[in-house]
Amino acid sequence: MRFIMGVDIGGTFTDVSAVSSDGSVYTAxxxxxxxxxxxxxxxxxxxxxxxxxxxxTELLERTDKFAHGTTQTSNVIFTWVGATTGLITTQGxxxxxxxxxxxxxxxxxxxxxxxxxRATDKPPQIVPRHRIxxxxxxxxxxxxxxxxxxxxxxxxxxxHLLAQGVESIAVCLLWSPENPEHELLxxxxxxxxxxxxHVSLSHRLAPxxxxxxxxATAVVNAFVAPTVEEYLAHLGACLNGLGLTVPLLILQASGxxxxxxxxxxxxxxxxxxxxxxxxxRALAQAIEQPNIIATDVGGTTFKVGxxxxxxxxxxxxxxxxxxxLVLPMIDLVSIGAGGGSIAWADDNRLRIGPLSAGSEPxxxxxxxxxxxxxxxxxxxxxxxxxxxxxxxxxxxxxxDLAESAIRTHxxxxxFDGDVVAxxxxxxxxxxxxxxxxVRKATIERGYDPRDFAMAAYxxxxxxxxxxxxxxxxxxxxIVPHAATAYSAYGAAASDVRHYAQRSVPKDIFADxxxxxxxxxxxxxxxxxxxxxxxxxxxxxxxSRWADMRFERQLHDVRVSLRGTDPSAPVAKSLIxxxxxxxxxxxxxxxxxxxxxxxxxxxxxxxxxxxxxxDLPILAEADTSSDVALSSRRNVYWPEASAWRDTPIYxxxxxxxxxxxxxxxxxxxxxxxxxxxxxxxASIDRHGNTIITLGRxxxxxxxxxx
Numbered sequence: 001m002r003f004i005m006g007v008d009i010g011g012t013f014t015d016v017s018a019v020s021s022d023g024s025v026y027t028a029x030x031x032x033x034x035x036x037x038x039x040x041x042x043x044x045x046x047x048x049x050x051x052x053x054x055x056x057t058e059l060l061e062r063t064d065k066f067a068h069g070t071t072q073t074s075n076v077i078f079t080w081v082g083a084t085t086g087l088i089t090t091q092g093x094x095x096x097x098x099x100x101x102x103x104x105x106x107x108x109x110x111x112x113x114x115x116x117x118r119a120t121d122k123p124p125q126i127v128p129r130h131r132i133x134x135x136x137x138x139x140x141x142x143x144x145x146x147x148x149x150x151x152x153x154x155x156x157x158x159x160h161l162l163a164q165g166v167e168s169i170a171v172c173l174l175w176s177p178e179n180p181e182h183e184l185l186x187x188x189x190x191x192x193x194x195x196x197x198h199v200s201l202s203h204r205l206a207p208x209x210x211x212x213x214x215x216a217t218a219v220v221n222a223f224v225a226p227t228v229e230e231y232l233a234h235l236g237a238c239l240n241g242l243g244l245t246v247p248l249l250i251l252q253a254s255g256x257x258x259x260x261x262x263x264x265x266x267x268x269x270x271x272x273x274x275x276x277x278x279x280x281r282a283l284a285q286a287i288e289q290p291n292i293i294a295t296d297v298g299g300t301t302f303k304v305g306x307x308x309x310x311x312x313x314x315x316x317x318x319x320x321x322x323x324x325l326v327l328p329m330i331d332l333v334s335i336g337a338g339g340g341s342i343a344w345a346d347d348n349r350l351r352i353g354p355l356s357a358g359s360e361p362x363x364x365x366x367x368x369x370x371x372x373x374x375x376x377x378x379x380x381x382x383x384x385x386x387x388x389x390x391x392x393x394x395x396x397x398x399x400d401l402a403e404s405a406i407r408t409h410x411x412x413x414x415f416d417g418d419v420v421a422x423x424x425x426x427x428x429x430x431x432x433x434x435x436x437x438v439r440k441a442t443i444e445r446g447y448d449p450r451d452f453a454m455a456a457y458x459x460x461x462x463x464x465x466x467x468x469x470x471x472x473x474x475x476x477x478i479v480p481h482a483a484t485a486y487s488a489y490g491a492a493a494s495d496v497r498h499y500a501q502r503s504v505p506k507d508i509f510a511d512x513x514x515x516x517x518x519x520x521x522x523x524x525x526x527x528x529x530x531x532x533x534x535x536x537x538x539x540x541x542x543s544r545w546a547d548m549r550f551e552r553q554l555h556d557v558r559v560s561l562r563g564t565d566p567s568a569p570v571a572k573s574l575i576x577x578x579x580x581x582x583x584x585x586x587x588x589x590x591x592x593x594x595x596x597x598x599x600x601x602x603x604x605x606x607x608x609x610x611x612x613x614d615l616p617i618l619a620e621a622d623t624s625s626d627v628a629l630s631s632r633r634n635v636y637w638p639e640a641s642a643w644r645d646t647p648i649y650x651x652x653x654x655x656x657x658x659x660x661x662x663x664x665x666x667x668x669x670x671x672x673x674x675x676x677x678x679x680x681a682s683i684d685r686h687g688n689t690i691i692t693l694g695r696x697x698x699x700x701x702x703x704x705x
Contacts, residue, residue: 074269172214177208283455352375485670
């Protein structure tokens with residue numbers, strides 16, 4: 001028996017998903033270990049090996065694909081503990097990365113935060129002014145060398161930075177995407193003078209117009225690279241020592257994998273959530289549901305992504321810790337709301353997050369030393385969680401500690417000491433926060449959430465989905481098979497993927513041959529890079545995209561040519577796609593008939609198909625769902641403001657065709673599914689739980705569906 005393996009390390013838990021050659025799916029969750037992430041990863045692998053009745057070495061020796069989504073890059077950025085970094089830039093541009101286009105104070109800050117401008121501030125300087133060095137050189141916008149870079153000048157700049165103990169150097173020179181020879185010369189000098197120092201060149205990372213964004217991308221990559229590269233080397237050696245014989249594949253924020261030695265560190269930011277979107281796309285294809293709102297509730301964050309017509313969207317620009325970066329990244333929005341999010345009283349208001357108890361010390365009910373009340377504590381007090389079955393029984397939850405934490409920090413301050421009312425309030429508030437984020441990801445982007453099904457995964461997603469889904473008019477909620485470790489499953493289901501992009505002259509729209517040639521050049525480059533990952537030509541596909549705007553406007557819109565007529569002129573296809581998308585975002589009346597679209601940037605997404613697991617196909621049920629009824633217990637349902645004697649189902653005994661009517665709770669390994677009174681949960685052919693809410697559920701019941 002052979003295995004395809006996926007791993008996702010989150011802020012609270014490390015998830016592992018292994019799919020065997022006979023279609024069996026094994027999942028496990030182990031607490032993440034921030035001091036050494038490989039420890040939690042190996043612990044999760046050991047749990048999967050135990051489930052498969054193998055030793056850890058036997059499991060790894062039988063693994064044909066090992067894909068890993070990591071939070072290491074995010075950890076470095078969000079804790080500001082990275083390499084001592086220097087920057088070499090063109091004379092006169094040293095302050096650009098510090099000025100941050102004058103928007104650094106509010107970049108990525110919500111509307112409520114911007115209203116209090118005096119309370120905002122720029123982020124910590126990754127590269128302080130004394131570690132930024134200018135060199136005399138100049139290249140124009142056509143790539144012509146106006147002032148040649150002199151080696152002696154570069155050597156002096158490098159020595160100045162080395163004297164300050166830099167471990168990594170970013171290089172961002174003016175117009176290097178049009179002519180990179182000066183940046184390449186700087187790289188050569190650094191390698192000669194300091195072979196152990198990491199070098200990040202802006203033209204390789206972000207070959208686009210926008211000096212600040214290009215510089216910020218190079219600087220952040222330089223900041224995280226030494227730590228990430230050391231981690232990947234350590235992990236690879238660890239896994240090889242335990243028996244892994246295939247290459248270690250690392251998931252990128254774009255949703256594809258690449259070999260560990262070819263990984264660009266900054267491209268792994270938020271790779272775990274990207275893996276979840278990979279799994280959602282596989283799900284969409286299997287169940288023929290092209291429009292899905294993906295919601296991932298972990299221990300620390302709540303993330304939302306959209307699948308529209310079977311495809312995810314890629315963000316044009318990514319803001320991480322107030323730095324604006326240019327990198328290929330699946331478009332996801334998130335807030336600090338998850339199972340470990342801390343509840344607190346603030347001026348007679350109940351607040352949830354963004355601080356999280358994480359895995360150390362964890363929610364109060366874990367008994368690991370945490371004293372702050374969390375969402376998990378509230379769910380336990382309300383009866384949604386069985387204290388003896390958390391993490392498949394490996395962690396016994398302490399209701400007394402949960403009640404004490406809620407009473408001390410929330411109930412006494414806001415609910416006259418009523419712990420149950422406080423716990424219900426915590427659940428309502430966090431569900432409302434999640435619902436608001438789904439609205440932001442849909443309505444504010446021109447989509448009606450009622451036109452989508454919603455998928456809920458992660459350890460706490462199925463536990464809260466009916467709460468935040470119903471509030472925005474969702475009728476169908478899908479809890480995928482193996483939902484608790486769905487991002488890990490997505491890593492296992494990922495392909496090799498490469499994004500190439502470049503800025504183009506505005507007048508290229510009028511030159512169809514030049515525009516086509518520019519796309520072909522990017523496709524050729526991307527195909528070659530994907531081919532290097534041992535992918536055959538027949539398994540490689542390319543799709544084109546572009547960033548556009550109307551002239552004299554500032555809002556850029558990304559459009560895709562996927563699915564358009566390949567024989568049509570490229571310029572016309574781009575304009576038609578842009579107008580359609582612009583109308584969806586801003587309304588048809590916003591399009592001015594005499595205003596012309598402007599092409600800013602073109603890009604190519606290249607995919608190389610590699611081994612992926614198949615979704616299981618279940619046999620039809622030959623008994624009623626009562627066979628899975630394991631017990632009953634009192635559960636407090638906040639929407640009813642009452643305790644209800646609630647049937648509890650063993651999800652592992654539910655199979656294709658089974659139905660569960662609410663109120664009910666379905667317990668799965670690693671997660672719990674809540675079915676409210678007005679809903680029906682059905683098991684489909686792949687083992688997914690399909691929850692139909694409200695009026696639609698009543699109609700289905702009347703029709704016997």
